[in-house]
Amino acid sequence: MARVDVKKTYKLYIGGKFPRSESGRSYEVYAAKKGTFLANAAQGSRKDARDAVTAARAAQPGWASATAYNRGQVLYRVAEVMESRRPQLVQEVRDAEGLSPAAAESVVSQAIDRWVWYAGWSDKYVQILGGLNPVAGPYFNISASEPTGVVAVLAPQESSLLGLVSVIAPAIVSGNTVVVVTSADRPLPAITLSECLATSDVPGGVVNIITGKAAEIAPWLSSHRDVNAIDLAGAAGAEGVDWAKLEEASADNLKRVLRPAGTGSDAVEPDWTQTPDLSRLTAFLETKTVWHPKGR
Amino acid sequence: MSTTTETPSRTAIDATARARDLLGVSRLTNQALTTWLHGLPGVDQVGCEARAAGLGTRSIKTTSKQWAIDLAISMIDLTTLEGADTHGRVRGLAAKALVPDPSDLSTPRPAAVCVYGDMVATAKQALGDSDVKVAAVATAFPSGRASMAIKLADTKDAVKAGADEIDMVIDRGAFLSGDYLTVFNQIAEVTKACDRGDGTRARLKVIMETGELVTYDNVRRASWLSMLAGGDFIKTSTGKIQPAATLPVTLIMLEAVRDWRDLTGEMVGVKPAGGIKTSKDAIKFLVTVSEIAGEDWLTNQWFRFGASSLLNDLLLQRQRMTTGAYSGANYIADDSPSTAY
Numbered sequence: 001m002a003r004v005d006v007k008k009t010y011k012l013y014i015g016g017k018f019p020r021s022e023s024g025r026s027y028e029v030y031a032a033k034k035g036t037f038l039a040n041a042a043q044g045s046r047k048d049a050r051d052a053v054t055a056a057r058a059a060q061p062g063w064a065s066a067t068a069y070n071r072g073q074v075l076y077r078v079a080e081v082m083e084s085r086r087p088q089l090v091q092e093v094r095d096a097e098g099l100s101p102a103a104a105e106s107v108v109s110q111a112i113d114r115w116v117w118y119a120g121w122s123d124k125y126v127q128i129l130g131g132l133n134p135v136a137g138p139y140f141n142i143s144a145s146e147p148t149g150v151v152a153v154l155a156p157q158e159s160s161l162l163g164l165v166s167v168i169a170p171a172i173v174s175g176n177t178v179v180v181v182t183s184a185d186r187p188l189p190a191i192t193l194s195e196c197l198a199t200s201d202v203p204g205g206v207v208n209i210i211t212g213k214a215a216e217i218a219p220w221l222s223s224h225r226d227v228n229a230i231d232l233a234g235a236a237g238a239e240g241v242d243w244a245k246l247e248e249a250s251a252d253n254l255k256r257v258l259r260p261a262g263t264g265s266d267a268v269e270p271d272w273t274q275t276p277d278l279s280r281l282t283a284f285l286e287t288k289t290v291w292h293p294k295g296r
Numbered sequence: 297m298s299t300t301t302e303t304p305s306r307t308a309i310d311a312t313a314r315a316r317d318l319l320g321v322s323r324l325t326n327q328a329l330t331t332w333l334h335g336l337p338g339v340d341q342v343g344c345e346a347r348a349a350g351l352g353t354r355s356i357k358t359t360s361k362q363w364a365i366d367l368a369i370s371m372i373d374l375t376t377l378e379g380a381d382t383h384g385r386v387r388g389l390a391a392k393a394l395v396p397d398p399s400d401l402s403t404p405r406p407a408a409v410c411v412y413g414d415m416v417a418t419a420k421q422a423l424g425d426s427d428v429k430v431a432a433v434a435t436a437f438p439s440g441r442a443s444m445a446i447k448l449a450d451t452k453d454a455v456k457a458g459a460d461e462i463d464m465v466i467d468r469g470a471f472l473s474g475d476y477l478t479v480f481n482q483i484a485e486v487t488k489a490c491d492r493g494d495g496t497r498a499r500l501k502v503i504m505e506t507g508e509l510v511t512y513d514n515v516r517r518a519s520w521l522s523m524l525a526g527g528d529f530i531k532t533s534t535g536k537i538q539p540a541a542t543l544p545v546t547l548i549m550l551e552a553v554r555d556w557r558d559l560t561g562e563m564v565g566v567k568p569a570g571g572i573k574t575s576k577d578a579i580k581f582l583v584t585v586s587e588i589a590g591e592d593w594l595t596n597q598w599f600r601f602g603a604s605s606l607l608n609d610l611l612l613q614r615q616r617m618t619t620g621a622y623s624g625a626n627y628i629a630d631d632s633p634s635t636a637y
Contacts, residue, residue, distance in 0.1 A: 007620055050622050054624070057625070102371070220621075223621035224622040224624070225621055225623045226623065227624075249621075252621065
């Protein structure tokens with residue numbers, strides 16, 4: 001006799017816990033090519049986003065004050081946990097993006113490698129971006145990078161794992177905390193990533209993952225006065241999202257805005273397989289400059 | 297919507313004489329009090345908690361929520377009761393009470409600022425002739441473990457310094473060992489000590505410290521005992537003991553003041569204090585007030601929140617409703633104790 005499938009109903013990842021959506025809603029997730037039913041995902045609401053921002057704000061000072069070395073170790077640990085869940089991730093990426101087994105393997109490898117790549121930057125970017133500034137006076141003048149704070153991230157709609165990792169890792173490596181709205185149609189790899197984060201050493205609240213529709217949640221995050229920056233990568237291809245409106249709402253509290261790739265009003269999803277540069281990391285940094293009198 | 301009204305010039309009643317009348321005895325003894333208090337119907341614990349939980353599920357939205365938030369703000373006794381309190385901190389708190397939200401001057405003011413007795417003069421000076429009252433904790437707060445002479449001196453001192461309201465603690469040790477008469481007499485004497493000597497008196501809030509009373513039956517008995525002895529308000533907790541102000545406990549107290557009015561025609565206020573931190577919690581309490589005691593209690597004359605962080609959350613929610621965007625701590629005046637020495 002055929003066994004009845006166990007189809008999961010997933011929840012959100014907020015403050016290190018896995019709560020249901022405050023709205024009580026969920027939606028069905030289907031495989032990209034075959035159209036088969038995969039699972040139910042929680043449909044996050046604006047109140048879930050608010051709760052996530054509260055959790056991210058609470059976690060931010062502690063995460064930022066961890067040593068760079070420690071943050072690097074924690075990010076590396078995420079890569080390790082992902083490695084041990086590789087078969088599940090490969091299957092989910094295959095289903096979500098309709099890839100061949102070999103292509104899915106490659107994407108997961110790249111996603112894991114990207115954590116390691118950013119982990120390595122944790123104790124190096126400050127030296128590269130900061131330094132001793134030449135000034136015409138008897139002073140030292142030193143610039144150092146500091147995290148911006150709480151960053152809202154619209155995760156890419158197409159690249160469900162590699163794109164997701166490519167937007168989360170550069171934001172948190174410097175001590176920011178993030179509230180991520182996942183791809184609406186392809187949320188399952190993000191849910192598994194949240195399970196990886198929960199079982200690695202990432203403190204609760206540093207990464208908060210909300211599955212659901214960007215069109216519903218993004219306006220509240222962009223106008224939220226306790227969010228310091230917003231990454232609009234996921235505006236590309238998101239139904240009903242006008243990223244210019246989001247940038248406009250972000251101006252209210254002078255949020256830093258990382259625009260989606262593309263020219264003009266077109267938002268396109270970049271090729272995440274390219275080796276990144278530091279631009280996503282530097283987008284969410286502030287520069288603190290200190291003047292200090294110099295003796296003889 | 298109601299605002300703070302004048303302190304009622306209710307003359308100090310002879311609590312003992314009235315108690316004799318109510319109990320129908322010729323001499324007020326501990327035995328008479330025990331018989332009366334233990335004759336009160338017992339509290340159905342499961343039913344009470346289920347009722348409180350049920351009232352907590354009401355959905356209050358849009359204009360009702362706006363009204364509730366403003367009402368809740370106007371009911372707050374903005375409190376600082378720390379050993380590390382400074383005059384500067386009390387002045388800061390008073391400034392916040394006068395202008396809770398500098399970005400929106402239509403925000404109502406809290407009902408009172410609640411401080412230790414030695415800070416009353418500072419608070420009074422900072423608040424000037426505004427409608428924000430000064431409440432002082434007295435009678436060896438929070439433990440209440442001092443001789444009666446000291447408790448009375450503590451009270452008189454605060455009243456003399458200009459306190460509009462006195463928050464006293466009952467002797468929980470005496471209450472729990474069944475010595476109700478001692479508790480009664482102490483409350484009655486402190487009531488007299490609240491007299492300013494010019495025909496007016498400070499309102500007296502009686503803190504029962506429900507977290508130490510063990511059972512709901514004891515909460516009900518302590519409520520009745522406090523009202524019988526002349527308290528103007530019954531208050532749940534000092535805020536120093538957990539659990540503090542829970543919804544079921546407040547529900548029992550609201551039933552008590554409702555029934556007290558039916559019996560004597562007098563209104564007594566209720567003040568849950570400690571542990572109420574969010575707007576959502578505060579609104580649950582308001583729903584309970586309305587449903588149990590009635591709308592007459594929905595004013596800061598008869599219902600208060602003893603809280604310190606609640607105001608900030610109410611202000612965040614208020615800003616969210618007026619601006620349409622979620623707000624953050626950067627947009628609220630920071631009244632947390634300074635740690636930068």
